[in-house]
Amino acid sequence: MVDPHHSELSESVLHGDQSLQKAGLKLTRPRRDILRVLEEAANTGQHLSADDILQQLEIADRQVGLTTIYRVLNQFEHVGLVDRHNFEGEHAVFELAHRSHHDHMVCVESGRIEEFCNSDIERLQSEIAEAAGYDLVGHRLVLFVRPQKGGTD
Amino acid sequence: MVDPHHSELSESVLHGDQSLQKAGLKLTRPRRDILRVLEEAANTGQHLSADDILQQLEIADRQVGLTTIYRVLNQFEHVGLVDRHNFEGEHAVFELAHRSHHDHMVCVESGRIEEFCNSDIERLQSEIAEAAGYDLVGHRLVLFVRPQKGGTD
DNA sequence: TTCTATGCAAATTATTTGCAGCACT
DNA sequence: AGTGCTGCAAATAATTTGCATAGAA
Numbered sequence: 560m561v562d563p564h565h566s567e568l569s570e571s572v573l574h575g576d577q578s579l580q581k582a583g584l585k586l587t588r589p590r591r592d593i594l595r596v597l598e599e600a601a602n603t604g605q606h607l608s609a610d611d612i613l614q615q616l617e618i619a620d621r622q623v624g625l626t627t628i629y630r631v632l633n634q635f636e637h638v639g640l641v642d643r644h645n646f647e648g649e650h651a652v653f654e655l656a657h658r659s660h661h662d663h664m665v666c667v668e669s670g671r672i673e674e675f676c677n678s679d680i681e682r683l684q685s686e687i688a689e690a691a692g693y694d695l696v697g698h699r700l701v702l703f704v705r706p707q708k709g710g711t712d
Numbered sequence: 713m714v715d716p717h718h719s720e721l722s723e724s725v726l727h728g729d730q731s732l733q734k735a736g737l738k739l740t741r742p743r744r745d746i747l748r749v750l751e752e753a754a755n756t757g758q759h760l761s762a763d764d765i766l767q768q769l770e771i772a773d774r775q776v777g778l779t780t781i782y783r784v785l786n787q788f789e790h791v792g793l794v795d796r797h798n799f800e801g802e803h804a805v806f807e808l809a810h811r812s813h814h815d816h817m818v819c820v821e822s823g824r825i826e827e828f829c830n831s832d833i834e835r836l837q838s839e840i841a842e843a844a845g846y847d848l849v850g851h852r853l854v855l856f857v858r859p860q861k862g863g864t865d
Numbered sequence: 866t867t868c869t870a871t872g873c874a875a876a877t878t879a880t881t882t883g884c885a886g887c888a889c890t
Numbered sequence: 891a892g893t894g895c896t897g898c899a900a901a902t903a904a905t906t907t908g909c910a911t912a913g914a915a
Contacts, residue, residue, distance in 0.1 A: 585889080587895060609880080624897040629880060631895095648798040649905095650879060664841065667849055675840055683833050684855055688817065691828065693857035696820055700853045702837055704846035738914055740870060762905080777872040782905060784870095803904060 582638040589623045592616055593631050597641060597655045606644060606652040606672050646672070646701060662700040669706075735791040742776045745769055746784050750794060750808045759797060759805035759825055799825070799854060815853040822859075 579586050596615045600607050607615070609628045616623050632653055635641040641653045646665055660681075661674040680700070688695040732739050749768045753760050760768070762781045769776050785806055788794040794806045799818055813834075814827040833853070841848040 583894095585894070587888085589896070626881080626897055626899095627895080633881095645798060645801040648801075648804065651801065664844060664846065666846065673844060675844065677836060677840055680833055680836050680840075683830060683836075687828055687830055687833075688855055688857045689860070691817060691826060691857070692860050693817065693819065694860050695855055696858050697856040698854060699856075701851060702841055702848055703850035703852075704841045704844070705849050707842070707845050707847050736869095738869065740914070742871070779873075779906080780871055786906095 579638065579640070582634075584634055584638065588621075589627050590631050592619070592621045592623055593628060593635075594640075597635075597653065601655040604672065604674065606646070606654045608650045608652045610650070611652075662702070664702040664704055667703050667705050732791070732793070735787075735793075737787060737791065741774075742780050743784050745772070745774045745776055746781060746788075747793075750788075750806065754808040757825065757827070759799070759807045761803045761805050763803070764805075815855070817855040817857055820856050820858055 579590065584590065593612060593616070596612050596619075597607070599615075609625060609632060612628050612632075613623070613625050616628075632641065632643075636643050636653070640656055642656050643651050643653055644663070645651050646663070657674075659676065661676040662680075664673045664675055665671075666673075684698055685695045732743065737743065746765060746769070749765050749772075750760070752768075762778060762785060765781050765785075766776070766778050769781075785794065785796075789796050789806070793809055795809050796804050796806055797816070798804050799816070810827075812829065814829040815833075817826040817828055818824075819826075837851055838848045
């Protein structure tokens with residue numbers, strides 16, 4: 560059954576809808592709203608914290624409790640809909656799960672986060688693990704960068 | 713992988729002593745004890761959390777307040793005496809600062825943490841940053857691995 | 866003695882859980 | 891009516907801060 564209300568939502572959200580149902584999660588207003596915010600963030604390549612999402616929702620006049628945000632975010636993560644990151648070490652940030660693997664580059668001046676993927680590095684990682692007698696099952700790579708030309712930012 | 717000198721760690725501690733004085737930090741009992749615990753951990757390649765250190769100190773009958781441990785750890789970090797890591801995302805772990813840069817490999821089965829350094833990966837990282845218009849100022853790389861030969865556990 | 870260090874308790878921050886009420890089938 | 895969803899408030903966990911006292915130079 561399709562709810563006429565979300566006709567304004569993009570395909571991706573509908574896709575998320577499917578994922579949710581498949582995972583036994585009902586597509587409720589809070590979940591839809593959170594999904595939408597994550598969507599927008601994905602478009603601009605942003606990574607949001609639970610609180611960021613709360614702010615966005617308040618701005619959009621779509622009240623959702625912080626508790627629910629945390630709970631939904633965890634559910635989404637378990638379902639594989641979103642990825643959780645811990646760049647800051649203080650609070651986690653989330654992003655809609657990507658189809659493909661990628662790593663992050665964080666600008667220490669602007670806070671901007673860019674994504675990249677380098678097969679050479681990926682391969683080297685496996686080699687390193689193997690050489691140490693292990694099998695690589697995952698990894699986390701974050702580059703901290705700063706604008707090249709003496710940027711005033 | 714056992715180390716020869718395991719009873720007397722005075723030498724290195726004295727080194728830390730110098731670093732502390734140079735940084736304007738007095739060598740007090742708590743700081744010396746914490747340094748000693750970090751020393752032992754370094755010998756066995758362990759990374760300790762503030763609470764781990766508290767435990768170690770209690771075992772060694774050297775009472776130090778958790779508050780002090782956190783405070784000292786921060787001071788040590790600022791002085792460049794220890795490095796802070798956030799493998800778990802919940803609590804930070806520390807290790808005596810290494811003279812040389814290195815990354816980590818965490819075994820998802822045993823929790824064991826190994827260190828490594830690969831110049832090819834380091835170089836690739838710079839190239840990636842440059843290509844994106846940035847200068848690499850730092851990075852964090854953690855490989856999650858599992859013992860090779862069929863995990864029998 | 867002077868200034869820094871310590872530690873207990875209270876404060877913070879990020880996140881989770883208990884539980885009563887609401888929603889949808 | 892039943893089962894899942896929400897959100898407030900209280901509970902946690904990790905870490906920090908206020909403040910009076912103890913300690914190093």
